[in-house]
Amino acid sequence: MQKLISAKDFKTIMSQIVLNQIDKYYGKNHVLKNLDLTIEEGEFMTLLGPSGCGKTTTLRIIAGLEKPQNGTIFIGGKQVVDADEAFFASPDKRGLNLVFQSYALWPHMTVFENVAFSMTIAKIDSAHIKSKVTNALKRMRILDYAKRYPCELSGGQQQRVAIARAIVNEPPLLLLDEPLSNLDAKLRVEMRSELKRLHQELGTTIVYVTHDQVEALTMSTRVAVFFEGVLEQVADPIELYVNPASLRVADFIGNPRINIIEGSASITNDGNLEVVSDIGHMVFPSASVMEHNCPHKKEFKVCVGIRPEKIQVEPNYMEGGIEGVIYTSQPAGSETITTIHVGNSELLSKHLGLRYFNGDQHVWFSFEEEDIIVFCAETGKLIKKARTDL
Numbered sequence: 001m002q003k004l005i006s007a008k009d010f011k012t013i014m015s016q017i018v019l020n021q022i023d024k025y026y027g028k029n030h031v032l033k034n035l036d037l038t039i040e041e042g043e044f045m046t047l048l049g050p051s052g053c054g055k056t057t058t059l060r061i062i063a064g065l066e067k068p069q070n071g072t073i074f075i076g077g078k079q080v081v082d083a084d085e086a087f088f089a090s091p092d093k094r095g096l097n098l099v100f101q102s103y104a105l106w107p108h109m110t111v112f113e114n115v116a117f118s119m120t121i122a123k124i125d126s127a128h129i130k131s132k133v134t135n136a137l138k139r140m141r142i143l144d145y146a147k148r149y150p151c152e153l154s155g156g157q158q159q160r161v162a163i164a165r166a167i168v169n170e171p172p173l174l175l176l177d178e179p180l181s182n183l184d185a186k187l188r189v190e191m192r193s194e195l196k197r198l199h200q201e202l203g204t205t206i207v208y209v210t211h212d213q214v215e216a217l218t219m220s221t222r223v224a225v226f227f228e229g230v231l232e233q234v235a236d237p238i239e240l241y242v243n244p245a246s247l248r249v250a251d252f253i254g255n256p257r258i259n260i261i262e263g264s265a266s267i268t269n270d271g272n273l274e275v276v277s278d279i280g281h282m283v284f285p286s287a288s289v290m291e292h293n294c295p296h297k298k299e300f301k302v303c304v305g306i307r308p309e310k311i312q313v314e315p316n317y318m319e320g321g322i323e324g325v326i327y328t329s330q331p332a333g334s335e336t337i338t339t340i341h342v343g344n345s346e347l348l349s350k351h352l353g354l355r356y357f358n359g360d361q362h363v364w365f366s367f368e369e370e371d372i373i374v375f376c377a378e379t380g381k382l383i384k385k386a387r388t389d390l
Helices: 009-013 055-063 111-121 124-139 155-167 184-202 213-219 237-242 245-253
Strands: 017-026 027-039 044-048 070-075 076-083 096-099 173-177 205-210 222-227 230-235 259-267 272-279 282-285 300-306 312-314 321-331 335-344 345-352 360-366 371-376 382-384
Touching: 009 282, 017 055, 027 055, 027 230, 044 055, 044 213, 055 070, 055 096, 055 173, 055 205, 055 222, 096 155, 111 124, 111 155, 124 155, 155 173, 155 184, 184 205, 184 213, 205 213, 213 237, 222 237, 222 245, 230 237, 230 245, 230 321, 245 259, 245 371, 259 345, 272 382
Parallel strands: 044 205, 044 222, 096 173, 173 205
Antiparallel strands: 017 027, 017 070, 070 076, 222 230, 259 272, 259 300, 272 282, 300 371, 312 360, 321 335, 321 360, 335 345, 371 382
16 A cells, blocks of 8 residues: 655655766766765755865766766656666756856846846746846845846846746755855955845745865855765754764864864773873763774774864963963964973964963963863764754
């Protein structure tokens, strides 16, 4: 007997983008390796990673601009790729719009005409076009520029036009390939705010490609991290930052970088994790330990991680603190980055506001053990999580 699907489950199925066992080669170069990824309706999913990791290729495969050698893809419950059957739905059959790094605006058309272009060639009623274009320009705060030409706009304004053109018909799926990379730092901050607000207002599913971790952490509902064609971790921004799944993710996420201290560890008879390193002897309860990632050894090497902002530094003796020596102190107005030597290890501390320390000054520092994460040195996998409550 066929199982009935509830209305709620049907909506969930119909809203998904599902990539199964996707492989992509360029010649002998295996750029995407057995990729499985599901993107839910209304998500802002960011594909993050260093150059050449496969994130843009993933976006282009979703869009239909590239064909994988293996795997299947479903968009909105409809199959758009079946590599085994050599079936690849064309981009115009996938219900999506794209925005690239280059704005690709028609130079001989006004802002209004550029945004209206797709609806104009579809011969949609002019009153409807005017209403839709006006609304899109208002959303991107460029209605005042409707009669201008692209050459009369700044880079940031042109990018807003490109995004307005992509959202004018309110597509269910919007793909963005590093759209802010050509903008200066100030404009990038402004546009991150605009895109996040746009997502909240439209509820459109957004797939966003970037190598900028700040963009990923500030805008996304979930982030997919790639390295060398392999999907390393998919998580919400807080979980990704606090509990990176591997040393590679930990090292990639965060500025300044996470502190990594070498140490040794063992699992006690009651399942607790006992760790010894230059920042002390710690015992972590079994509830925070991922035993399936621990090596089957009595003792093993680990890497202890803690974020710089979790380290508190004081110039005077601190009960329960650890003594260290200042290597450098870098006040930068809004924050102070301090480098501390302790034993054979070097730590970074980040303090909001101004702090002043001298080189070779003895200080005391402390941290909460709940903020510590631990990786297996042999595999690089996370074996002890930190708390994520704020």
